[in-house]
Amino acid sequence: MEYADLLIETHGKVAVIRLNRPKAMNALNDNMMNELGVALRGFDQDPGVNVIILTGSDKAFAAGADIAAMANYDYRETYGNDYIGRNWEHILDIRKPVIGVVSGYCLGGGCELAMMCDFLIAADNAKFGQPEIKVGVTPGAGGTQRLPRAISKSKAMDMLLTTRMIDAVEAERTGLVSRIYPAAEVMAEALKVAQGIAEMPVSVAMQIKDCVNQAYQMPLSEGVRYERRYFHAGFGTPAQKEGMAAFLEKRKPEFDGL
């Protein structure tokens, strides 16, 4: 499929979706978010893909929702047509791991979209911020909810109320991102990370993702019971048989297709 606002590549079992509106710092508009949903769902269903990377350009993951597109919206347009809700959250339904790779600006809705990824790898030039207050609105895609969970209430309030951007080092220190690489190397390194995950049994990767996401929805005791069900059910599966046999036989496991 041809996309107007995305670039797509595949590297073995890793699919790379690149947000691509270079003239607008990858500002997220309706078409891009519709296309993103199609691309994500397509790869989620593709047996040839185990891991998805979502990224932007060297300059910007995304500088937020498209301000030019939304400047004239009224309540009928936003509430009536479920702005954001209608097409920004398809990523939350994706069962395979989605790694966000962030270079440059990652602001507003861009930061919110990044936080919907399973984990984030940052280039050393990444800048994260929630400057919505400066354009007269609250964040609308989860910024007030996911940011405090990711980096603490105090840091989140600081960013949301003052519009202060944090750099990659502060983002890593506060837990927003898991790793930092030099900008010139970040995609190559992220691909290595993704390819490592892609060699694991995709079924187990999906189950781990599901369990971790439940940690935000369930009390601890329920979450642990939820995890235990997957653990018990894993015994007897081809992934468990191959993984444990390979360990005992001192060889590399072959999980292809499991």
Ligand code: CAA
């Ligand atoms: N929407 C639309 N266009 C945007 C944009 C956005 N969010 N961010 C940048 N652009 C456009 C600029 O208008 C500019 O276009 P022109 O060349 O046609 O003038 C182009 O991208 C390049 O931007 P700048 O000239 O501003 O580049 P800069 O290097 O001087 O600054 C920046 C970069 C700091 C990212 C600055 O562009 C900026 O502050 N952008 C807006 C950030 C923002 O407020 N984001 C939050 C949006 S609201 C939101 O996201 C709601 C939500 O929660 C869902």
